[in-house]
Amino acid sequence: MPSKDNAYVEFENVCKSYDGRTLIVQNVNFSVRKGEFLTLLGPSGSGKTTCLMMLAGFETPTSGDIRIDGRSVHALPPRKRGIGMVFQNYALFPHMTVGGNLAFPLEVRGFDREQCRERVARALDLVRLSGLEDRRPNQLSGGQQQRVAIARALVFEPDLVLMDEPLGALDRRLREEMQYEIRRIHQSLGVTMVYVTHDQQEAMVMSNRIAVLRRGDIEQIAEPEALYEEPERSFVARFIGENNRLQGRVTKVNGDICEVETGGQIIQALRIAPCQVGDATTLSIRPERVAIEPEPGLYTNELEAKVEDITFLGDHLRFRLNVCESLEFIAKIPNTVGHGAVLKGDKIRIGWTPTDCRVLDPDDEEDTT
Amino acid sequence: MNSNTNIKTNTLRPRLRATGLVLPLLAFIAITFIAPLAMMLVHSVYDPTVANALPETLNLLREWDGKSAPDEAVYATAARELLKARQDRSLGRVATRVNRVHPGLRSVFTRSARNLQNVREGPYREVMIGLNSAWGDIQTWYAIRSAGDRFTSRHYLNALDLQPLPDGSIARQPPERRIYLALLWRTFIVSLSITAICLLLGYPIAHLIAHSPPRIANLLLILVLVPFWTSLLVRTTSWIVLLQTQGVINDLLVTIGLIGDDGRLAMIYNMTGTLVAMTHVLLPFMILPLYSIMRAIPPTQMSAAASLGANSFQAFWRVYWPQTLPGVGAGSLLVFILAIGYYITPALVGGSTGQLISNMIAYHMQTSLNWSLAGALGGILLVCVIALYLLYDRIVGIDRMRLG
Ligand SMILES: Nc1ncnc2c1ncn2[C@@H]1O[C@H](COP(=O)(O)OP(=O)(O)OP(=O)(O)O)[C@@H](O)[C@H]1O
Ligand SMILES: [Mg+2]
Numbered sequence: 001m002p003s004k005d006n007a008y009v010e011f012e013n014v015c016k017s018y019d020g021r022t023l024i025v026q027n028v029n030f031s032v033r034k035g036e037f038l039t040l041l042g043p044s045g046s047g048k049t050t051c052l053m054m055l056a057g058f059e060t061p062t063s064g065d066i067r068i069d070g071r072s073v074h075a076l077p078p079r080k081r082g083i084g085m086v087f088q089n090y091a092l093f094p095h096m097t098v099g100g101n102l103a104f105p106l107e108v109r110g111f112d113r114e115q116c117r118e119r120v121a122r123a124l125d126l127v128r129l130s131g132l133e134d135r136r137p138n139q140l141s142g143g144q145q146q147r148v149a150i151a152r153a154l155v156f157e158p159d160l161v162l163m164d165e166p167l168g169a170l171d172r173r174l175r176e177e178m179q180y181e182i183r184r185i186h187q188s189l190g191v192t193m194v195y196v197t198h199d200q201q202e203a204m205v206m207s208n209r210i211a212v213l214r215r216g217d218i219e220q221i222a223e224p225e226a227l228y229e230e231p232e233r234s235f236v237a238r239f240i241g242e243n244n245r246l247q248g249r250v251t252k253v254n255g256d257i258c259e260v261e262t263g264g265q266i267i268q269a270l271r272i273a274p275c276q277v278g279d280a281t282t283l284s285i286r287p288e289r290v291a292i293e294p295e296p297g298l299y300t301n302e303l304e305a306k307v308e309d310i311t312f313l314g315d316h317l318r319f320r321l322n323v324c325e326s327l328e329f330i331a332k333i334p335n336t337v338g339h340g341a342v343l344k345g346d347k348i349r350i351g352w353t354p355t356d357c358r359v360l361d362p363d364d365e366e367d368t369t
Numbered sequence: 370m371n372s373n374t375n376i377k378t379n380t381l382r383p384r385l386r387a388t389g390l391v392l393p394l395l396a397f398i399a400i401t402f403i404a405p406l407a408m409m410l411v412h413s414v415y416d417p418t419v420a421n422a423l424p425e426t427l428n429l430l431r432e433w434d435g436k437s438a439p440d441e442a443v444y445a446t447a448a449r450e451l452l453k454a455r456q457d458r459s460l461g462r463v464a465t466r467v468n469r470v471h472p473g474l475r476s477v478f479t480r481s482a483r484n485l486q487n488v489r490e491g492p493y494r495e496v497m498i499g500l501n502s503a504w505g506d507i508q509t510w511y512a513i514r515s516a517g518d519r520f521t522s523r524h525y526l527n528a529l530d531l532q533p534l535p536d537g538s539i540a541r542q543p544p545e546r547r548i549y550l551a552l553l554w555r556t557f558i559v560s561l562s563i564t565a566i567c568l569l570l571g572y573p574i575a576h577l578i579a580h581s582p583p584r585i586a587n588l589l590l591i592l593v594l595v596p597f598w599t600s601l602l603v604r605t606t607s608w609i610v611l612l613q614t615q616g617v618i619n620d621l622l623v624t625i626g627l628i629g630d631d632g633r634l635a636m637i638y639n640m641t642g643t644l645v646a647m648t649h650v651l652l653p654f655m656i657l658p659l660y661s662i663m664r665a666i667p668p669t670q671m672s673a674a675a676s677l678g679a680n681s682f683q684a685f686w687r688v689y690w691p692q693t694l695p696g697v698g699a700g701s702l703l704v705f706i707l708a709i710g711y712y713i714t715p716a717l718v719g720g721s722t723g724q725l726i727s728n729m730i731a732y733h734m735q736t737s738l739n740w741s742l743a744g745a746l747g748g749i750l751l752v753c754v755i756a757l758y759l760l761y762d763r764i765v766g767i768d769r770m771r772l773g
Binding site: 057077079081082083084088089091093094104105109153156 | 667669670672673674675676677678679680683687688691692
């Protein structure tokens with residue numbers, strides 16, 4: 001967690017309601033350090049855009065405070081916030097050339113011709129579009145338009161740049177290329193970036209930290225590795241990467257480790273949620289942390305499993321197993337020597353350590369990605 | 370090569386069928402629109418009435434020196450052909466036609482022809498001058514000769530307040546007969562004003578509709594369209610109810626004491642009436658193209674402009690307004706063209722000072738029966754409109770125009 005004094009953007013108890021009845025954003029708190037790349041990640045309708053719009057000044061929070069560089073921006077109109085913004089549909093001005101689009105923020109700030117030309121050229125260079133000044137937006141490919149939108153948001157050298165699903169309309173290959181580009185630009189300019197996406201892969205690749213939103217609430221905010229390895233909420237465990245989830249009930253609490261009964265088996269797991277004996281819970285374990293036919297006694301948790309299906313994926317194999325009354329339990333095993341031995345329908349033993357298996361809040365499975 | 374011809378024959382049939390389907394429409398347009406239009410335009414330059422009725426007289430007049438009254442042969446032929454025209458009842462039309470060239474000749478023609486019935490022998494020169502001294506005047510013969518041209522630019526000249534002189538030169542009409550140019554000019558000014566007012570009133574309305582939530586937008590759109598569902602007459606007469614001297618607005622102003630009872634405003638049967646009523650009638654034609662353009666402009670454009678540092682005026686003027694120009698062009702062109710040929714509203718509420726060129730065309734069609742002049746006036750309007758269209762095409766590009 002960043003300490004309060006080097007926070008550049010701060011959300012404090014921010015709530016937002018459009019109709020005065022339902023809260024779209026509920027009591028959101030987070031802060032972004034200067035130069036950091038923070039991603040708001042969440043399923044559709046979770047309030048990501050709303051948060052971004054409040055930060056940009058197009059929506060006002062119903063309650064709470066938003067500060068940029070220590071100053072509350074409540075009374076500041078969008079044009080005075082000095083925020084570069086990339087919209088989901090780019091919002092390029094179709095009647096202006098690329099050069100005109102880039103020069104627009106400079107001209108309204110009163111830059112003279114020479115400065116405009118120089119800065120536009122530099123911004124175009126940054127997004128590798130030099131020489132396209134005189135094209136119209138509709139004469140550009142999707143990826144090029146995207147770059148123009150980014151260049152336009154950067155050309156007046158704002159300290160804070162917001163991007164709302166800027167890569168949503170691009171195909172996969174281009175998206176990956178642009179992810180890399182945006183990261184490169186972020187690193188070379190050192191701007192503070194707040195980025196919105198519903199694509200967890202994208203969030204993992206690009207961000208310094210990720211805030212996972214669900215129904216207007218931040219579930220967890222952490223570095224990508226921590227989010228993946230140490231999810232603190234069952235929603236995060238489900239949303240980020242692939243995860244096996246077993247619903248159960250706590251039978252014994254023993255410091256950090258507790259015992260959970262699921263499908264007639266007792267499993268030892270790491271206690272994350274503040275649960276008591278008798279509480280419903282979700283166990284979460286990554287497929288790659290499940291060992292198949294381990295040496296007996298190596299793992300505390302050892303279970304019988306039936307192989308329902310095996311999928312060959314080149315560098316690894318995916319086993320779909322029947323464990324603890326769950327038919328969707330997945331194990332991922334590297335394609336190393338000697339795995340041809342297990343066949344579909346076999347009864348096998350599987351195992352994992354208690355620290356790889358996390359006891360989280362009960363999952364209500366209501367929204368999915 | 371072979372496969373090529375195959376493809377051709379394969380596409381020929383559907384194409385023929387498609388052509389067959391639009392044929393009724395083409396025929397309809399040709400009969401009800403293009404043919405009358407062409408006829409009126411022909412009328413404005415081609416008039417064989419006199420040439421058909423007095424062919425030999427005209428032949429002889431062609432050799433006439435034009436300095437003194439023509440010789441006996443011309444008189445004799447003219448008398449014969451006038452009588453013949455009287456018999457096949459074309460005399461009235463001939464007289465009217467000549468009268469247009471030289472006012473006052475109609476009665477000379479009809480009366481002389483009636484009297485010539487009783488004349489058995491010449492010399493016709495003396496007889497005719499005896500019947501009416503006008504026959505001794507060379508202007509009469511000039512008029513006949515000039516009216517005898519099958520093709521004439523006279524009507525167009527007339528419509529532009531010009532007249533051809535006997536020596537072939539062109540001069541302006543005497544001041545008391547100059548009406549059309551002023552009327553044409555007034556029509557232009559009025560149409561321009563109406564277009565400007567419609568744009569000023571329609572732009573904010575279109576903006577409001579385009580950026581309202583769908584339910585409200587639909588309601589507003591219906592309000593805009595309601596005038597289309599009401600008879601033009603009802604709409605126009607309701608303006609009479611509102612604007613007349615004893616009308617609602619004047620009563621209201623008197624009641625609240627803004628004007629005295631003797632100072633009631635004349636807001637109808639003059640130019641004000643024409644302007645108000647026509648703006649009302651034509652406003653939807655401005656709003657609809659604007660609306661359709663504005664709806665296509667995503668609201669994020671304005672947000673983007675604001676986030677880039679533009680104030681509301683800069684955002685409007687540099688981002689929004691340029692993108693609505695095709696709509697502004699389309700709406701203005703539409704309103705202007707409709708206004709320039711508008712007839713019924715000025716006729717009903719324009720009084721004498723609020724009349725436009727179209728009312729004059731109607732007058733010549735229905736009352737003076739001078740279809741040639743009506744055709745010429747219409748032709749001039751048509752040329753103006755086409756010129757405007759081409760100008761628009763040059764400046765904005767007609768393919769950028771969106772009507773809805
Ligand atoms: N202007 C608005 N008026 C009323 N409700 C709104 C408005 N904008 C958004 N909402 C509602 O707020 C909720 C959150 O919307 P938001 O756009 O923030 O979601 P999001 O996380 O950006 O989703 P997505 O990934 O689909 O863009 C949604 O349920 C939406 O219906
Ligand atoms: Mg969104």
